[in-house]
Amino acid sequence: MKPELVVLDMAGTTAADDGLVEQSFITAITTVGVPSERHPEMLRYVRETMGQSKITVFRALLGEESSARRADDEFRRVYEGLVHSGRCVPLPGAEDTVRRLRADGIKVAFTTGFAAGTQHAILDALGWQDLADLALAPGPGVRGRPYPDLVLTAALRLGVTDVRAIAVAGDTPSDVLAAARAGASVAAGVLTGAGTVDDLRAAGATHVLGSVAELPAAVQG
Structure with missing residues (x-):
């Protein structure tokens, strides 16, 4: 899918x-x-x-x-x-990954464990205010990871028809757990941040990638 x-x-x-x-x-x-x-x-x-x-x-x-x-x-x-x-700087290939996904008709949401103001500070610093379709942070009615709320809220706001048509990528076990709890078919761990291969696999990662730059090939085949 x-x-x-x-x-x-x-x-x-x-x-x-x-x-x-x-x-x-x-x-x-x-x-x-x-x-x-x-x-x-x-x-x-x-x-x-x-x-x-x-x-x-x-x-x-x-x-x-x-x-x-x-x-x-x-x-x-x-x-x-x-x-x-x-x-704070972009990781290699990250911006190209988002543009490639969106060019292929796939919607992209940024999520975070930071407060909304901090998330927007990062987006402003990177010049990414309009890079993705949506940016979400924990707040009233939206619990942070490892709860599934951020993933499911993104799916609702962006009109996803089936949770199995969601792919999630993050560098921590909490990202992977949130993806699994939301029903996403892809819960990819990346090795550019806090998580190790063992950490991410133990959390239930469907893929462990060297970086987010590998994600388009992983989800599109």
């Missing part, structure tokens, strides 16, 4: 941010008073949950809602500043 929709993760899949998540995270938890001796254990959790909604990660680590929101606000401020300074 030729896909009607391809859902692409951003950081680690289509864009490289060179460790900015961890850098911004350390600043955020320091701001809310987390002592430095707790930073390594928290960073391990951040790495394990890459791809998931950042506010959800802060809630799990900090417990108190006010602290989680303060940390999330600080994370966004720092990360978006680094993005605007030129620290």
Whole structure:
């Protein structure tokens, strides 16, 4: 079945941010008073949950809602500043992949674990505001990965006729799980970000690709 929709993760899949998540995270938890001796254990959790909604990660680590929101606000401020300074760049072949898919009549949606404002900061920095058909982030009524909401919301908004006609690509196990839970026939893991071959296979990846540039051939045959 030729896909009607391809859902692409951003950081680690289509864009490289060179460790900015961890850098911004350390600043955020320091701001809310987390002592430095707790930073390594928290960073391990951040790495394990890459791809998931950042506010959800802060809630799990900090417990108190006010602290989680303060940390999330600080994370966004720092990360978006680094993005605007030129620290986020397209991964090789990513833009060509999106253009190739759309030229073949396949709709493309960008999804992320970042807040909508951070996602738009990345799109602005890369000049990708109009590259895809849709950009989605977690928010009210749309849970982040590994829930299927982002994939299914993209399918509804873009008029997909069958969830089996969806392909998803991302660099984390959370991306793969979200794809499987949404019923996508392709749940591709890419090796340009946080996930390893073993991580992605264990999450149920249908394909493990060296980069997103390999995706058109994988989904179109």
